[in-house]
Amino acid sequence: MIKLFSFEPYYFNNNGDQGNLEVVEFLLTEQGIRFKESVTIEDADFVLIGDASKAVMEEYSKQLGKLHKPIAARYKQGLPTLLVGSAYEFFAETLGLQYRQQTRESKFVTTQDGYFGYRNSDKTLPACFVKDAFVATSLFGPVLIKNPELLERIITGLSGKLNLPKTVIELIETIRSQNG
Amino acid sequence: MSYSLAVAVGKTVRFLLRRVRRGGGSAFPGLLVSKLAPDFLSDTISSLPLGFVIVSGSAGKSSTTHTLVTLLKEHGLRVFSNSSTANIQQGLLSAVLAKCDLAGKLHDDIAVLEVDEGHIAPLLELEPKLVVLTNVLSDQLDRFVDPANVIERLAKAASSVPVAVINADDPNLNQLPFRAKPIAVGLSSGLKRSKDAPRYAFNFKKPVEFAKLIEVSRSEGFVLKLGKQKLASSASTAQHALNDALALAAASQLLDLKTEIVSKTLLSKQRVFARNEKVEISGKQVNLRLVQNPTSFQLNLGELKGNEKPLMLMAGRDIHDPSWLWTVDFSQLKKVDVVAGYNAADLALRLHFAGVKVVKVISDPSEAADYFLTLPGAKPTILFSADAMRRTRRHLGLAK
Numbered sequence: 208m209i210k211l212f213s214f215e216p217y218y219f220n221n222n223g224d225q226g227n228l229e230v231v232e233f234l235l236t237e238q239g240i241r242f243k244e245s246v247t248i249e250d251a252d253f254v255l256i257g258d259a260s261k262a263v264m265e266e267y268s269k270q271l272g273k274l275h276k277p278i279a280a281r282y283k284q285g286l287p288t289l290l291v292g293s294a295y296e297f298f299a300e301t302l303g304l305q306y307r308q309q310t311r312e313s314k315f316v317t318t319q320d321g322y323f324g325y326r327n328s329d330k331t332l333p334a335c336f337v338k339d340a341f342v343a344t345s346l347f348g349p350v351l352i353k354n355p356e357l358l359e360r361i362i363t364g365l366s367g368k369l370n371l372p373k374t375v376i377e378l379i380e381t382i383r384s385q386n387g
Numbered sequence: 388m389s390y391s392l393a394v395a396v397g398k399t400v401r402f403l404l405r406r407v408r409r410g411g412g413s414a415f416p417g418l419l420v421s422k423l424a425p426d427f428l429s430d431t432i433s434s435l436p437l438g439f440v441i442v443s444g445s446a447g448k449s450s451t452t453h454t455l456v457t458l459l460k461e462h463g464l465r466v467f468s469n470s471s472t473a474n475i476q477q478g479l480l481s482a483v484l485a486k487c488d489l490a491g492k493l494h495d496d497i498a499v500l501e502v503d504e505g506h507i508a509p510l511l512e513l514e515p516k517l518v519v520l521t522n523v524l525s526d527q528l529d530r531f532v533d534p535a536n537v538i539e540r541l542a543k544a545a546s547s548v549p550v551a552v553i554n555a556d557d558p559n560l561n562q563l564p565f566r567a568k569p570i571a572v573g574l575s576s577g578l579k580r581s582k583d584a585p586r587y588a589f590n591f592k593k594p595v596e597f598a599k600l601i602e603v604s605r606s607e608g609f610v611l612k613l614g615k616q617k618l619a620s621s622a623s624t625a626q627h628a629l630n631d632a633l634a635l636a637a638a639s640q641l642l643d644l645k646t647e648i649v650s651k652t653l654l655s656k657q658r659v660f661a662r663n664e665k666v667e668i669s670g671k672q673v674n675l676r677l678v679q680n681p682t683s684f685q686l687n688l689g690e691l692k693g694n695e696k697p698l699m700l701m702a703g704r705d706i707h708d709p710s711w712l713w714t715v716d717f718s719q720l721k722k723v724d725v726v727a728g729y730n731a732a733d734l735a736l737r738l739h740f741a742g743v744k745v746v747k748v749i750s751d752p753s754e755a756a757d758y759f760l761t762l763p764g765a766k767p768t769i770l771f772s773a774d775a776m777r778r779t780r781r782h783l784g785l786a787k
Binding site for chain 2: 218220221222223224225226229230233260261262263265266311313315325327347348349352374375378379381382385
């Protein structure tokens with residue numbers, strides 16, 4: 208049984224980041240892979256911490272602070288994980304990343320590594336920081352489905368296979384070509 | 388000061404633009420006039436005998452403005468107002484230009500201006516008489532980045548305008564630094580606990596309690612309780628009833644209200660442009676619904692009965708980052724006949740993973756509209772974003 212953990216999904220859902228969990232669950236269901244919600248991060252096969260507002264980050268900073276160790280361990284092992292936006296910034300040091308402020312960038316980007324998505328950040332962190340199935344990103348929203356390569360890392364890490372239908376691949380290609 | 392030359396140029400350009408592109412080019416004439424006569428807007432608005440009112444916030448501006456304007460007009464006032472698609476400065480200028488005389492004068496008593504929450508600051512310098520604040524949502528994050536930035540803008544309005552009318556249920560509004568104690572409206576405690584209660588941008592600070600001038604409750608329909616009076620509203624959701632309450636509270640600060648006029652206005656079914664509007668196209672009665680953010684998308688979906696056929700959803704170019712479509716719960720839909728607009732692929736992808744069958748994806752709005760009208764079905768319905776709405780209306784000859 209695959210265990211999925213999302214940290215406070217109601218609050219950490221700026222820009223629809225929880226849509227990534229919806230995609231993962233949809234694909235696991237399609238493949239008949241059973242899954243359930245995990246209440247602890249230590250137990251989880253997949254971890255999602257979405258982007259949140261300043262007010263939410265302030266309110267939950269203590270609880271998030273307790274997750275440094277498990278996040279560091281997941282990063283070290285490259286386990287299926289997705290950190291988005293403010294969560295990425297919060298754990299950046301844990302991932303060994305330093306950053307500084309820069310002029311805000313608010314637009315669709317395609318990174319040198321070919322990752323695509325909407326970036327809205329004033330930090331110098333890489334838009335996508337990846338180690339095996341561990342992904343930290345400042346690309347908001349449904350980043351996994353728009354980047355099948357990242358989605359494959361996660362789904363494979365959860366004992367599944369990525370086999371998207373042609374219609375879905377065409378939609379992704381359209382989105383990427385008109386905004387990339 | 389005479390603005391004859393600037394107005395003549397502006398009106399001519401507006402006339403020519405509308406001949407070339409009906410319903411289009413709304414902001415350009417305003418931009419032109421602002422270059423020719425930078426003080427035109429401030430002088431025109433400031434010269435109105437009863438001053439002007441600002442309606443702002445994340446959502447509900449158009450409905451609130453519409454009801455407030457209707458209340459004032461029904462009480463005999465001449466009211467200038469702008470449309471929801473002209474709620475930033477250049478659009479507002481163009482709206483003034485459309486209505487003023489050749490000397491640049493508005494022949495109205497008062498203006499009620501719907502103002503985008505990001506463009507409120509310049510109008511505060513013109514000393515509005517009253518500001519109505521609807522809510523702060525976690526919305527348009529590609530523009531505002533964080534609700535805190537919207538709160539900061541509205542705080543400037545709250546602290547500088549003498550009278551503020553607020554939705555006191557929103558903790559982001561009731562904590563603003565008001566110049567004077569605000570006029571508060573809100574839902575009854577029962578409605579606040581219900582699933583219909585609107586959701587606001589997260590705020591964990593202790594809310595400030597204000598005595599409510601108007602409380603919205605529900606029995607058979609929504610009821611607005613103002614003192615001893617209980618006024619029925621035709622609003623279909625708690626959010627819309629709150630908008631009615633805000634408009635009524637604002638009107639009560641501007642004139643002596645007549646109960647029969649208020650009752651008639653609140654029960655009127657007349658809708659704001661494209662808000663659940665029914666129009667005849669090619670012999671069919673088509674239901675048009677404007678969806679501009681997650682809240683309005685969800686509210687409109689909630690109002691669908693499930694028998695809408697054919698159904699078309701359109702996401703236009705105005706949605707800069709379509710990620711927010713993933714915060715909308717589409718699970719009540721089984722099938723969408725057409726998904727269209729510049730961001731059609733994004734919307735179709737989101738619908739796929741919500742388990743909704745999408746029959747056809749057409750990015751070109753004109754092509755989509757033509758195809759949609761060939762489809763059978765007794766209740767044709769379109770939900771569209773503002774850009775998709777403008778393009779579709781223009782193509783179908785519905786542009787105003």
